[in-house]
Amino acid sequence: MSAAVASPSFILLIRCPDEPGLVFKITGVLFAHGLNIVRNGEFVERADNTFFMRTEFAGSFEAAALLARLREALPAAAHIRLADNQPKDVVLMATKEHHCLSELLVRHAFGELNARVVAVISNYPKLGDLTRRFDLPFHYITHEGKTRETHEAEVLAVLAHYQPEFVVLAKYMRILSSDFVAHYANRLINIHHSFLPAFVGASPYAQAYARGVKIIGATAHFVNEQLDQGPIIAQSVIPIDHTQSASEMAQAGRDVEKIVLARSLQLVFAEQVFVHHNKTIIFD
Numbered sequence: 083m084s085a086a087v088a089s090p091s092f093i094l095l096i097r098c099p100d101e102p103g104l105v106f107k108i109t110g111v112l113f114a115h116g117l118n119i120v121r122n123g124e125f126v127e128r129a130d131n132t133f134f135m136r137t138e139f140a141g142s143f144e145a146a147a148l149l150a151r152l153r154e155a156l157p158a159a160a161h162i163r164l165a166d167n168q169p170k171d172v173v174l175m176a177t178k179e180h181h182c183l184s185e186l187l188v189r190h191a192f193g194e195l196n197a198r199v200v201a202v203i204s205n206y207p208k209l210g211d212l213t214r215r216f217d218l219p220f221h222y223i224t225h226e227g228k229t230r231e232t233h234e235a236e237v238l239a240v241l242a243h244y245q246p247e248f249v250v251l252a253k254y255m256r257i258l259s260s261d262f263v264a265h266y267a268n269r270l271i272n273i274h275h276s277f278l279p280a281f282v283g284a285s286p287y288a289q290a291y292a293r294g295v296k297i298i299g300a301t302a303h304f305v306n307e308q309l310d311q312g313p314i315i316a317q318s319v320i321p322i323d324h325t326q327s328a329s330e331m332a333q334a335g336r337d338v339e340k341i342v343l344a345r346s347l348q349l350v351f352a353e354q355v356f357v358h359h360n361k362t363i364i365f366d
Contacts, residue, residue, distance in 0.1 A: 098160035117141035182252035185340035260307035291328035302346030315346035
């Protein structure tokens, strides 16, 4: 028999076709196992009749028996996942800009991320000293003089050594191939600036200044094979005006980027995010 599991906080994540009585069935199974629900949320995506439920509960139980009973009670197509609330192993990737990396390293040092940052990877050496101040391994893997395939293979080899649950692109300024992304489907998280209207290419803040943009912001999202088109996790905007220079806009943009990225990681690491097609369902 499997050993009994005891935890003050486990998380049950369910996605399945919607039908009457699902909440009753799920909570009934938990009650029958003597478990106490401490937080619960549910949502139905009416566009395709999909039910989502996130339940935090406490008590002692046998995981295999609980999952078997849930499968009996729910539709055959149900996706059921039982998660604990333990910190996730994470590798951070960066290039030259420090603002997102430093924000995450400080939060990690003070236990605010529900994560274990196990290493930092960069294609430049600039952020090595910063990383080592936090007693973390820093891997400098230059891209210069290499094909993208060769460089990505070297990065993947380092990632394989650490086997992270998530990889975070903390302003990693390299376009990743679909082959690379496939290794970390729905586990690769990126941050980028957001403008209305959008400005692409070099010097986006100079373009924004020239157009008199009134709002700037940031978007954190899962990475898929389409550049910056993956499921969005968190966004925020701040107002700006004509008195701010392009460099001041850039600084404001960096401030909002690091906060949005940190917020997205808190949601993901707390098991509050479902990925559904190319969007997210978030229980906040």
